[in-house]
Amino acid sequence: MVEIGYQSGSGVSGWGALAAETHETNPDLQWPNSIDVFDRMRREDTQVKSVLRAVTLPIMRTEWVIDGTGCRPEVVEHVARDLGLKVKGEAFQAPVRSKGRFSFQEFLRLALLELVYGHSFFEQVYDQSDGETHLRKLAWRPPRTIADIETATDGGLVALKQAGANGKDDVVIPVDRLVVFTNEREGANWLGESLLRSAYKMWVLKDRVLRIQALTAERNGLGMPVATSAPPPEDASFDELKAWMDEQIAANLELVKNARAGESAGASIAHGAKFEFVGVSGDLPDTDKPIRYYDEQIARGVLAHFLNLGTETGSWALGSTFANFFTDSLNAVAQHIAEVTNQHVIEDLVDLAFSEDEPAPKLVPAAIGEQQPVTAESIRALVECGAIEVDERLEAWLRERFGAPVKDSATTRVRPAQVRAEGAA
Template sequence: MADELGYQLSPLKTWGVLSDEAHETNPALAWPQSVDVFDQMRREDSQVGSVLRAVTLPIRGAKWSIDPAGAAPEVVDLVATDLGLQIKGEKPSAPLRTKDKFSWGEHLRMALLELPFGHSFFEQVYRVEGSHVRLRKLAWRPPRSISKIDVAPDGGLIAIEQHSPTGKDIRIPVDRLVAYVNDREGANWAGQSLLRTAYKNWLLKDRMLRAQALTVERNGLGVPVYTGAPVPDKATPEERDRWLNSEREAGLKLAKGFRAGEAAGASLPPGATLDLKGVSGRLPATDEPIRYHDEQIARAVLAHFLNLGTETGSWALGSTFANFFTDSLNAVAQHIAEITQQHVVEDLVDLNWGSSVPAPRLVFEPIGSEHPVTAEAIKALIECGALTPDGSLEAYMRTVHGLPVRDSTAPDTEDSSKPEEAA
């Protein structure tokens, strides 16, 4: 087959070309400076933290499993064991040990950091046990530790480099990497943060919050204004000047040191006054702009329902907004599943059995597809023959409805119907 004629990244890899690949017009958000900015957004702003949790927690709470998909039982068992996941369609079983084992839940949490940072890289670490290569861990490589992302002209990832205290950067080739990149376009392996479109609103909101706090601090109590005592009637011009300077200095010291409190007070000479002057006129309203920017931050991730019930709509719109939101969550979860399938599951199968052996698939139960487990629903399923009552179903229903565990010494239902046999 013919080689590629075009390119995604210029063969001349200058800093300008690498920077322009992200099409970022704000210097503060150009990689790697963007890592610190987006980290500050997610740590300091309550609305940003709320929308990120709204996106990540449902994905982390989804039911992930390994679908055999026609693979050999030995292959399915090794992949499920190494990833710490249950096999779809089989009875759940707890692992014998969790120490020094790969944790899928922790890996998923770190992989979802691609959303705020734009990318999340992991290094594959294996160990040999008997005749098999086992997955020991997927070691996270923090975004702020990455000094360079090496990309080929065709847009493929070659390697990443990390800062090293010894002076020579650590290079990790692509065959050791698992790269989760959000909204990658072409050769931009730094990705795009989910918070990029919310940056302007976060910045303006942060400034308004600071101005609001300063307004309350300066004008909440009022500004102390000291009026000095009148000059004595028979004072000479020199005495008059000394009196005025003394009153001015004493009044300024008193006004600057005045604080509200349980024991606050002031002692004034006869004729002097101390007033607390408020702002004449109306202060600029900041609540509405702050609320507006909160709404836009939630809208940036399709989390409109976070604003319902305030002043932007009623809860009756929640189901409509939730459908768009859950669809977006399922798309993100599918993206995670595809990257893990290609660069973790299939790599693990290739190392042990070769590329010609079928590999199982990493799947998840779609978010928002669960149906409530009610007694009426179970009854309908049993009556139509779709479900057969047994001990496992009874134990499950007792757990769901918070009922006590069945006494193992109690007679079965069939035996209790025949007292003479039970006796």
């Protein structure tokens, strides 16, 4: 009944043990150096930024609800109110004030940073000022502040240690106060693996080519100014000839250094002298092609092939095929976020506010990329065939969907068909 083997036990202490658990061989990407590298990648490279936005924004944009199937209504209401989410199948009642309340969108944005760094840690903070236990906030713990992660031999998380701030001692947060999001965790590697890890090589090579491209344009874009002196005097002695040549070289050097284009620019040279801009002979290297290739590989790492469509990789006709794989990956990430939140946020909240035997509701994200467009024709067909019936909630939702004003019973007009029906009755 007890495990014999282990998942954690590198024999190294401190942050070195964390680096050893990741099995990272690149010194630049060994923790904690990887934090600075991944920060540079997402802030400096437009393709990396586009890839991360393509992954995170649909997950943040989709609808997140609380599914209270099999749970008591008061438990479902308590969880939904603390998380600021609507209950599945019920109208959403927004709180009167949002100041000082838990923001699920902000929590979700920070949780998705696990895709950047490989991990994202939160500390649970509760409030019992009114006699009940409420979730006040999930406080994010930045990766730069992590000093150590204590794990058990079976790979389970024991505690998180944060480096002391302002000369204070290190802070230890036990596992029962933590909510940990780790991307593709294996064994005791609670640092996870960044979504940008496979794109690192392409990013480095692309950065080098971009620098070469800029240098090529700077040095060869307008050519090199070259000045050639007139023929030397024929009857001059050796010393006079040497002095004359030194004088010409200095004058020509001054001329090419001050060579500028402009409305009043120009140059005056002696008879027989020559001044010109000399360009590179032959073709310059084509740096656009490798840059496009590196961008394609960066997008391919997250199945975002469609970011390169319309350039050199195909037509937009392939977009639907590529989008299916991409949306499947987004749904998998959203499901991962929901599972961790259900286990370590909602269930912990229900345990503290009610009891450990109380059934807990679940956080459910709407499927990304699977909703059909809502049109007037489709609604009419569903109503006429009896698949759905028009009620107050459906009408309110349709008005919101089509941007129509909220229904006002005081100004509601009687429809002609309804007048005829009432007269016949």
